[in-house]
Amino acid sequence: MRKLALSDEILLKIEKPARYIGNEVNSVMKDKNEVDIRFAMCFPDVYEIGMSHLGIQILYDMFNRREDVWCERVYSPWMDLDKIMREKKIPLFALESQDPIKQFDFLGITIQYEMCYTNILQVLDLSGIPLFASERNEEDPIVIGGGPCTYNPEPLADFFDIFYIGEGETVYDELLDAYKEHKKIGSSRREFLERAAEIPGLYVPTFYDVTYHDDGTIASFEPNNVHAKPTIEKQMVLNVTDTYYPEKPVVPFIKVTQDRVVLEIQRGCIRGCRFCQAGMLYRPTRERALERLKEYAYKMLKSTGHEEISLSSLSSSDYSQLKGLVNFLIEEFKGKGINISLPSLRIDAFSLDVMSKVQDIKKSSLTFAPEAGSQRLRDVINKGLTEEIILEGAGQAFEGGWTRVKLYFMLGLPTETEEDMKEIAHLAEKVAERYYQIPKDQRNGKCQIVASTSFFIPKPFTPFQWATMCNKEDYIQKAHIVNNEMKAQLNRKSLKYNWHEADVTVLEGVFARGDRKVSKVILEAYKMGCLYDSWSEFFDNEKWMEAFEKTGVDIGFYNLRQRDMDEIFPWDFINIGVTKKFLQREWERAMKGEVTPNCKMKCAGCGAAIYGGGVCVESKN
Incomplete structure (x- = not known):
């Protein structure tokens, strides 16, 4: 019988102890003495978020089909348990075996969004694994990162041994086989990383050197090891029908985000x-x-x-x-x-x-994502959606019995004008008008049109990777323009407006297009107590601003300056297929x-x- 890593006394003190006990339906149990490789698969957020992620379920199933591998799961401990683990020096553990992560061969971390970066450091720290890859020894797990944020891995490069660029079903078997051989012949950690660097799609940051121009832009990005490739090729599954897919996904004991x-x-x-x-x-x-x-x-x-x-x-x-x-x-x-x-x-x-x-149409709302209020700006972003299509769809929905519509927009898009911003309110008003054109005896009471705006963040490998962003104050001003215009509409009682946090957007912008210098800020913020930054109740912008100031990293350099078309980006060494x-x-x-x-x-x-x-x-x- 398994012995739980947490005592009954601790489990009674914390919120939702089922996050940490494992043993859920369809979870995989193996004899650790009969496998060659132990792999801890981590989602660096709370259990309810991580358990909703399909990618981890796919890899968990794929790894555990191998008799020589036992893949287990680990998530970020919630704030209450984090405090207790630090006080009592309890090492972070995997759900299935309840064994410390430090005892595993691999710690695989999926990196889905930028605001989980301090949680990655939390996982390493609580596991007793040195935060910097350069400080790890032969006893430490190989720390490997995957997921969408690895398409610009540079802000996290100092903390990872390997990044897996692409879809997970492709070259993991080759990596695991290489690791078995490494253990068999007793080669060094560095020798294994050199072997890994030869596998397509695997990026080993320590084998690359970056130099900078006086203005802070990248002058060169070159391999410093003969085993490392100048270009990392994205790995991709060509036949998605016949690839791995979990027929028995793990079922959580508690309600999760996507149950x-x-x-x-x-x-x-x-x-x-x-x-x-x-x-x-x-x-x-x-x-x-x-x-x-x-x-x-x-x-x-x-x-x-x-x-x-x-x-x-x-x-x-x-x-x-x-x-x-x-x-x-x-x-x-x-x-x-x-x-x-x-x-x-x-x-x-x-x-x-x-x-x-x-x-059940009485309980649901329909969602449209026009992204921009005006047709001019929708053409700029290549949305392929006209006002006519939006109003036609809304009209059919209203006539079918729906009364609630959600409209998603972005503020701060390239070439945006004040008129474009006001058009968000005008489009919401037109959707409401379309509802009230239906004969009164055929309506289900009043309609509710909820317009929500996020703030645009330029991402790597998009046509807008050259775009500038705005500062926090400008974003807030844009939201106020929309809000005031909403209040001026005839059907304003049927309209509701929400907007995203501007300070979080500014940070996401830095992390999205950052280089290796940004790692100093992430580490400093973590040391100051920043954690669960994607959760508004824990996000502390003042601490982040202090971390930027202490490390001398300039937010404006990453977010506000104009980029030349021939500038070397931190992610240019990756080939995703779509050409620059x-x-x-x-x-x-x-x-x-x-x-x-x-x-x-x-x-x-x-x-x-x-x-x-x-x-x-x-x-x-």
Whole structure:
């Protein structure tokens, strides 16, 4: 019988002890003496967030299919347990075995968003693993990072031994086999890292040197070891139908953020939104076969007992078999209490028909993401959505019985004017007007239109990676302009407006496009007590500003300056398939307000089809 790492006394003192005891349905138990490699898979946030992440479920299942590997899970301890662990010197432990992370061969950390960076240091610190990769010895686990933020790994480069660039199903087996060989022959940690550096998609930061110009921009980024490659190639699964997928995902004991079966229907996106990093990183589009998805739906619902299934994709409406899949799910699970969730849909007649069948319309709202209020600015960002389409979709929804609509926008987009900002309020008003055009006896009371704005953050590998940002005060001023315009509308009682925190946006901007110098700020902020920065109740902007001041790192250098087209970016050593020339071309088209057709309409020559071995079917049309 397992002995829990935490005593009953501690478990009674903390919130939600089920976060730490493991032993959930479908979790994998093995004999640690009969495996060659122990891998701790970490999501650096609270259990409820981490357990909702599909990527970890996929890798957990994939690793544990190997008889020679035992993959376990670890999450960031919540603030109450963090305090106790430090006071009582309790090492961070894995859920399955309850063994200290320090005893593992690998600590794999998925890096999904920038505001979890101090939590990564928390995980290392509580595990007793030196924060800096350069200070680790033969007894320490190999610390490897993956996920979307590794497409600019430089702000975290000092803390990781390896970064895995790309989709996890591709070269992990080669890495694990190399590690087994390393243990067998007794080679050194450095020799193993040299072997890892030879594997496609693996980036070992210590084997690269960065030099800077006097103005702080990068002068050179070069390998300092013969085993390291000048360019790291993104790893990609070509056949997503036949790759790994968890038929028995782990089922948490407590309610988590997404308490449902997740069915990934495709990867990639045909849309060319110029602000969207995921749309560029995960090109080309690759669909899962309909029959395989039907199998997964059956097996996963049966193995988990979940009562909801969600179709996951960047743009579900573009999945060619969507109609067949949705109709199958509706018919197959009718009367069985299974809800179907359909995020990332364009609101059209088919989508509304589907949602009317699968949702209780009295409890749900529909979501549109115009991103910009004016058509001019939607053309700049290449959104491919007109006001006519938005109002038509909203009108059909209202006539179908919906009364609540959410509208998502961004403020601070390139070329934005005050008129563009005010158009957010005007578009929300037009949507409300569309509702009140319905005869009174056919309406369900009043409508509610909720407009939400986040602040634009330029991301690596997007056409907007050259864009400047705003400072905190400018962002707040933009939000006030929208808010005041909302209050001036005729149907203002039906309108509601929310906006994102400006100070968090400023930090995200620095981390998104930062270089290795930014690691000093992250470490300083962590030492000052910054943790769970993506949680508003714990975020402390004053401490972060003090950390920037103490380390001499200038926020304006990363967020506010104009970048030259030929500047070397910290992430330029990574090849994602989409070429820098294409991104430059799209940036130039954006400045002219020119729209680029989506991949199904016309191939824009981004490079992803060639990189993906010609699997981008749309590009051949």
